[in-house]
Amino acid sequence: MPVEARKGALICDRCYRSLRRHLEDAADLIGHLRSIADPTKAAVYDRVSTGGSRPDIPAPVSADLIDSSNDIMKTLREWALRVQFPDQGWRAMGLEAGIDAAAAYDDAAGCADVILADFERLVNTVDVKLLGDAVLTRHDLRAPVPWWSVADGLARWSLEDNRARWATTPCPDCGSKTVLVMPPRRVGMSARYACKSCAFDKTDRDDGGFWAEAFAEEIPEAKPLPHDPRRLTLTQAAKLVGRTTGTVRGWVKSGDLTGEMGRYWEADVQAVAAQRRGEGVAA
Ligand SMILES: [Zn+2]
Ligand SMILES: [Zn+2]
Structure with missing residues (x-):
């Protein structure tokens, strides 16, 4: 029996939500894949290709890591x-060799944002079937896959940090221990605390951040960092110091500026910019 399509969409409700969630997770996945592919956070491939003076032997990188981040990035860009x-x-290109996790995350997030901004229209066009295929196709991961979908990537390398879990703290409204803690789906989004027994449903931004405090223990690895306004995206960092994003990306690549998941401390950005000015370096 055919599944009823979602109102105003050519796909069913379940696929709609799944597609949306996978797109929201795609940038985190790309960043994650790049950070495990590149444990030193340095440009391993650059070192190989330039045959530079550093004697380090690059860590072996699983072909799956490279292939999957490449395929998924291609999908997002396309x-x-x-x-x-x-x-x-x-004609979208795959991930640049040697791109670091932060820059890869930034790039992927930018693409996902564009797609998600147009999502409501997209799901009502025939294109949504193609997008659904690219994002949600599940291959048998026990054998080499012909190409990697976002769903394949998430199945192979789960984003543990993004998993919802039950709070040990009882619900402030009904007292049941049935509050589901949902960490932010991606950098910049809210964590959510929703009770399955009553209507209690708050985010970490509600009531001046009170609930983030109340349920803090539930997300031990929760970083207050992504919500800190002093943590900048590549674009914000470039704007702050009046440089191009390419220049700032260059600082990241050269190791002068370090970030985490595509975010950089405002003070670090200013320090590197000041240092570059002092040295009279053009870019
Ligand atoms: Zn469906
Ligand atoms: Zn409740």
């Missing part, structure tokens, strides 16, 4: 281009 320039031919 769809971001399709959404922005529907009438043009597009």
Whole structure:
């Protein structure tokens, strides 16, 4: 029996939610894949290709890590281009060799944002079937896969930090221990605390951040960092010091600026910019 399509969409409700969630998770996945592919956080491939003076032997990197981050990035870029320039031919490229986790995350998040911003329209076009295939196709991961979907990547390397869990703290409204703690789906989004027994449903931003405190113990690895306004995206960092994103990315690549998951401390950015000015370095 055919499943009823979601109202105003060509796919069913379940696929709609699944597709949306996978797109929201895609950038975190890319960042995660790059950070495990590149444990030193240095540009392993650059070192190989330039045959530089450093004697370090690059850690072996699983081909799956490279292939999956490459395929998923291609999907994101292709769809971001399709959404922005529907009438043009597009040929999206995979991940640049040696790109670090932060820059890869930034890039992927930018693409996912473009797609998600147009999501409600997209799900009502025939394109949604193609997008659904690219994102949700599940291959048998016990054998080499022909290509990696976002769902394949998430199945193979789960984003543990993003898993919802039951709070040990009882619900402040009904007293049941049935509050589900849902960490932010991605950097910049809210954590959510929802009781399954009553209508209690709050985010970490509600009531001046009170609930984030109340349920803090539930997310031990929760970093207050992503919500700190002094943590900047690559674009914000570039704007702050009046440079291009390419320049700031160069600082990241050269190791002068270190960030985490595509965010950089405001003070670090300013320090590197000041240092570069002092040295009279053009870029
Ligand atoms: Zn469906
Ligand atoms: Zn409750």
